[in-house]
Amino acid sequence: MLDGDPGRRLSTTAMRRARQVLPGGVNSPVRSFRSVGGSPPFFTRADGPWIEDLDQNRYIDMVLAYGPLILGHLNPAVVQAISRQLTRGEAMGGPTELEVDLAERIRDYMPSVEMVRLVNSGTEATMSAVRLARAATGRELILKFAGCYHGHSDSLLAEAGSGVATLSIPGSPGVTAGTVADTLVASFNDAAAVTDLFARRGEQIAAVIVEPIPGNMGVVLPRSGFLESLRQLTSDYGAILIFDEVMSGFRVARGGAQSLYSIRPDLTCLGKIIGGGLPVGAFGGRAELMSQMAPEGPVYQAGTLSGNPLAVAAGVATLEQLSADEPYLQMERLGARLERGIRLSAAAAQTAVQVNRVASMLTFFFCADPVFDYRSARQSDLALFSKVHRALLEGGVFWPPSQFESSFLSVVHTEELVDLVVESFARGLSG
Numbered sequence: 001m002l003d004g005d006p007g008r009r010l011s012t013t014a015m016r017r018a019r020q021v022l023p024g025g026v027n028s029p030v031r032s033f034r035s036v037g038g039s040p041p042f043f044t045r046a047d048g049p050w051i052e053d054l055d056q057n058r059y060i061d062m063v064l065a066y067g068p069l070i071l072g073h074l075n076p077a078v079v080q081a082i083s084r085q086l087t088r089g090e091a092m093g094g095p096t097e098l099e100v101d102l103a104e105r106i107r108d109y110m111p112s113v114e115m116v117r118l119v120n121s122g123t124e125a126t127m128s129a130v131r132l133a134r135a136a137t138g139r140e141l142i143l144k145f146a147g148c149y150h151g152h153s154d155s156l157l158a159e160a161g162s163g164v165a166t167l168s169i170p171g172s173p174g175v176t177a178g179t180v181a182d183t184l185v186a187s188f189n190d191a192a193a194v195t196d197l198f199a200r201r202g203e204q205i206a207a208v209i210v211e212p213i214p215g216n217m218g219v220v221l222p223r224s225g226f227l228e229s230l231r232q233l234t235s236d237y238g239a240i241l242i243f244d245e246v247m248s249g250f251r252v253a254r255g256g257a258q259s260l261y262s263i264r265p266d267l268t269c270l271g272k273i274i275g276g277g278l279p280v281g282a283f284g285g286r287a288e289l290m291s292q293m294a295p296e297g298p299v300y301q302a303g304t305l306s307g308n309p310l311a312v313a314a315g316v317a318t319l320e321q322l323s324a325d326e327p328y329l330q331m332e333r334l335g336a337r338l339e340r341g342i343r344l345s346a347a348a349a350q351t352a353v354q355v356n357r358v359a360s361m362l363t364f365f366f367c368a369d370p371v372f373d374y375r376s377a378r379q380s381d382l383a384l385f386s387k388v389h390r391a392l393l394e395g396g397v398f399w400p401p402s403q404f405e406s407s408f409l410s411v412v413h414t415e416e417l418v419d420l421v422v423e424s425f426a427r428g429l430s431g
């Protein structure tokens with residue numbers, strides 16, 4: 001905690017107050033800036049690509065609430081949709097056609113999602129998808145990958161155990177060994193290890209859950225053939241392939257990572273963008289799988305505010321504006337410009353950098369070797385990342401306060417703003 005940070009006195013004071021009543025002063029750990037040091041800005045307002053803190057510092061927002069705000073803050077159509085719904089009611093306790101609108105829009109963009117259940121977060125989505133996969137197969141084992149984050153449900157808070165990739169250990173106190181005993185953990189991009197695992201235990205594996213383009217170890221790209229091998233192995237052994245596209249869904253392409261790599265998962269988990277900044281998650285996929293969900297089938301799942309009209313109205317208004325190709329072409333141009341600027345700045349400073357990017361998801365790592373899994377991501381120079389993060393903040397750029405996060409662009413970022421981000425990045429290397 002930086003006491004008396006001159007640029008953020010009111011935020012620093014607010015953090016002191018917040019920590020009296022909120023653990024770490026925040027409602028989600030990454031927001032605390034513990035990973036990068038210093039006291040976080042407390043935000044008061046945002047608009048388009050901008051966000052402002054208590055001390056009236058304005059920042060170019062490269063976090064966008066960790067992905068949802070692909071249209072930027074206060075997109076007029078999203079604001080209008082929420083305002084219009086507010087005149088009609090905030091929660092109904094019964095079905096609304098709005099939920100059907102969102103479900104149909106998801107299906108239109110992601111044909112593998114033949115049926116869908118709306119929930120309130122990505123965590124609920126992945127937790128429910130895992131339950132469905134276990135019910136549908138009658139099997140118990142789940143395979144995940146180190147460094148992939150699927151929310152904080154117990155069975156998915158498992159880390160690779162020492163030695164054998166298949167033994168997992170609890171990822172947090174309070175998660176019992178028993179809970180993660182049925183969770184296997186392998187290295188992302190290690191197709192041979194997954195093949196070997198299936199050869200040994202394939203008949204017991206209910207599902208593989210994977211971020212097809214991980215963003216939670218920083219951005220990591222799947223190696224050619226890796227996702228295809230997961231599809232082939234799960235098909236061969238009768239396991240369910242779950243794509244966790246909470247972050248990549250409608251972000252890297254209208255059809256998500258599954259459209260980029262032409263892979264049809266059995267189930268897909270969604271969140272973030274489909275709520276347009278309000279709380280919405282979803283899981284969906286093959287109709288004969290989803291029809292096993294209560295009340296149609298026996299697999300229980302429920303939620304008081306699932307399909308909440310205000311949140312769903314924001315989601316529908318967001319997805320409606322992603323129906324054309326132009327927004328994605330624009331964000332690809334901006335992402336490429338940002339990547340190029342970072343690479344050139346690092347070269348000029350004679351600093352080793354890896355830049356992993358897909359469309360408008362980008363992470364830079366300060367290391368000489370490629371980053372293709374969690375182990376290689378952790379080779380990066382975290383001290384330098386923190387130094388550059390501070391320079392970005394001082395330069396008026398709110399960058400994700402962790403090496404193991406993705407930055408995001410929106411359709412309202414511009415080339416000029418990207419160039420300003422690059423300038424602050426370069427100052428962080430030279431200072």
Ligand code: KE4
Pocket residue numbers: 028029030031066120121122123124126149150151152211215216244245246247271272281405
């Ligand atoms: P939520 O429960 O936070 O809505 O979603 C969990 C989740 C599931 N799957 C993926 C691929 C995710 O990225 C997430 C959440 N992402 C983090 C950012 N790395 C949310 C930010 C936070 O935890 O505060």
